Amino acid sequence: MENLKKLKPSKDLWVKIKWMGSYAKPAVPFLIFSIIVNIIFAVIGIYNVTVSKSLIDSAISGDSEATIRWLIIMLSITLISMLSSPVTSFISTHSSTKLTQNIQRKIYQHIQCSDWLEQSKFHSVSLLTRVTSDVSNISSAILGTIPSLVSLTVTLVGSFYTLISWAPSIAFAAVFIGPFLILVGKYFSRKLKDLYKEAQEEDVKYRSFMQESIQNIMIVKTFCMEKINMHRLVEIQNNKYKIAMRNTKLSVMTSMSMSFCSSIAYFTIFTWGVLNIAKGVSTYGTFTGMLQLYSKVQAPFSSLASMIPGLISTIAAAERLMEIEAIPVEKMADEKELDDIGSLEVALDSISSKVSSTFNKPNIVFDNVSFAYKANNNILNNINLTIDAGETIAFVGPSGEGKTTMIRLILSLINPTEGNILLSEGNLVKEINRNYRELISYVPQGNTLFPGSIRDNLKYGNPYASDDEIKAALKNACALDFVNELEDGLDTMIGEKGVGISEGQAQRIAIARSFLRERPILILDEATSALDPETEVNVLKAVRALPTKPTCIIITHRPSALNICNRIIKLEKGNLREVSRESILEVASELV
Structure with a gap:
């Protein structure tokens, strides 16, 4: 945990990204598949705008043959999208579940093998929240964000290329608004990392309070603590409410800023299209196509801006899980590395057989042992004892x-703080x-x-x-x-x-x-x-x-x-x- 705090922000971010990348390895096949599918549908989406434009222009011009042809193409695209959706959903669920379980398994393994005294500094509910909520957050980011970024990039480039061939001035107007939207999102997301961690910690307080008061309900009743516990619950709920409202305030301000910028750009394009139709220099199909293309150019920027808060939460979640992995692990005699669940099982089986064959009935020897839970406050002083x-x-x-x-x-x-505890049998x-x-x-x-x-x-x-x-x-x-x-x-x-x-x-x-x-x-x-x-x-x-x-x-x-x-x-x-x-x-x- 101390090592994490010493890192510079940029290096700290890179360390966390690498950490998440190490856990993403089992999901690589799905990521590749998902990226390919997203690219295909991004291209189809852009092409569908051209199909819509051509369909409207053919219908207005009275070209029945072209209209039917474009209708068939549009229907084919729609059917492909409908049929592929269940397949991608099943694959997504499979990959998401497997990735989540893999991360949870490794974190749980680390908790089982971690130093007991250091681990006990974390409340059990805090560990549980990290293994569940934070892992789910990271899994969603790995499987959702990367394919989405690729898809958004393809959609942005393709839509901009098509739009610039129709109306260069409008294309640059649409692109200009994009970076502004990202800056807005970044500005409002600066506070979200601390807010996410604060919300998680408050949730831990809430769950801990509920768990402990329910587990010890007999003590609560016999000490007549019902009224005080209710006041405590209301206090925690009020804190959770305040955090939720602060989060909503940031989200609303971000959304309003983005909506305002998008509305100005949309109104500009709409006005341009209406005036050109009135002058007879543009068709209605081109007008509707431009509006769709603007949406496809603007949407990636809006999506990227809206992803920033989620990415900030993911970084915070990774930090919380890395704090668990920073807990020292109990050392085994052979110092075997525990890289996966299989090696743990093999190591423990090996330990069991080795220990059983090493000792039959050992003596226990305390050799000048001292111990302190806190520095300079010994519980045991220079203990020497042999238990036969x-x-x-x-x-x-x-x-x-x-x-x-x-x-x-x-x-x-x-x-021991000092000295050694030994097992001896014969020599x-x-x-x-x-x-x-x-x-x-x-x-x-x-x-x-x-x-x-x-x-x-x-x-x-x-x-x-x-x-x-x-x-x-x-x-x-x-x-x-x-x-x-x-x-x-x-x-x-x-x-x-x-x-x-x-x-x-x-x-x-x-x-x-x-x-x-x-x-x-x-x-x-x-x-x-x-x-x-x-x-x-x-x-x-x-x-x-x-x-x-x-x-x-x-x-x-x-x-x-x-x-x-x-x-x-x-x-x-x-x-x-x-x-x-x-x-x-x-x-x-x-x-x-």
Whole structure:
């Protein structure tokens, strides 16, 4: 993002055009086809003016044979236009959809592979708006603007050539007005880029507000925030209204200026034609043909002028998408370039097999690790810790002291400010990175279920799990009984954030999902906080009894979880302190 801001305006524009051009490659065949079709129809359109002129003159002169001939030609042109329209529409829809999906796929891929901490600076609704609205804007510009520019150029040159052969003075009058129209459009479009970005950001505020207030409707109700939320909504809507009115004001002023200039030129040609007919120096067919040709000369200039605001919006949309691509990507161990969706799938498959064959049951080593979310404000200070393979360890301590930060470091969602986190097994030592998430199964804090069936949520841990494996995982998580009691069992549909089941049930499904993943490292971040004491004890016993004997890292505020741990590590003010078995009661009392 910073690199974009440093660019000079002209170079900045060229960079964005090149960026859009790189995404236009899949659409090149359609662009070529569309350009050819547009050129053909531009030529036909100009020729149709000559046909119209000749038809009118033949009819007025009483030449029936010539009139019929010109009628047949005009009918043929009309039929060709009618028959070709459905074909071009289908091809246009195909190309537009494919191009949009291609850009969205690549941007989404980048979001998936981007650095978690940097990505989190963008609101999810902002990312969604960019992937949808901005991508559609760019796709339309690529597939619509280029063929239109070619068509307009051909129409302008052909119409001007024909018009100059009929009336040179009128031709130059028509062309003179063109550059003026473009200048008008350019003048009014200077503010449109900022206005477009402002409108998009305000739309993000609106969507974010609606999404968050609806998702957290229970909090809204229990805190009696309905009236305040309505005031907030009205405020956002008023801002959107003001932006829309400013946009309309610019559009109206641009349209009025262009209409005024066009009307003067049209009136001049109309007057010239009427006077010449009165003097007998021009035919009626020539008069109507000149009016049509003027429209074809003036129309490209008007179209070019009207394209300017759209092009400005497209440049702004490209800038917003380039901001996403400027988010650093998580580095893979082999630093494989992810040029397309296929290479991502191949890379991830390769990583999975390599990691699985590299480590069986690794130790986790914190080597003098410090971390700060903000400069000079360390959350962790010079942490040295080795978690042995197969060990069950608990992180305890007051909220905000770095327990979840430790987990994020192990998951490579964030990287140490200083020091290293290593995986070791025998003589093999590797610095941890995003590749080694393949070794980890994770139960995060809170409700992390997706809308859909219970079966689909469980298969997120293992897409290929059999029903027997699913039931075994549910049994270990003390969830099989309540799932069997549901009318649709595993196929029971749950809503967003697990609506339709209790918090405790949702938490047990999340634990069962982690069991299905069967990895050598299992992380439970407050994973039993919503369970009753008896169920919690049973789940924790199941964790210790897992046949894979994973290294288990537990973050907890529940004393009962400490009984299954080999070691208890207390975090306080960024430092670690191992709690002895003799002090376990003291620690347990602090957690209550």
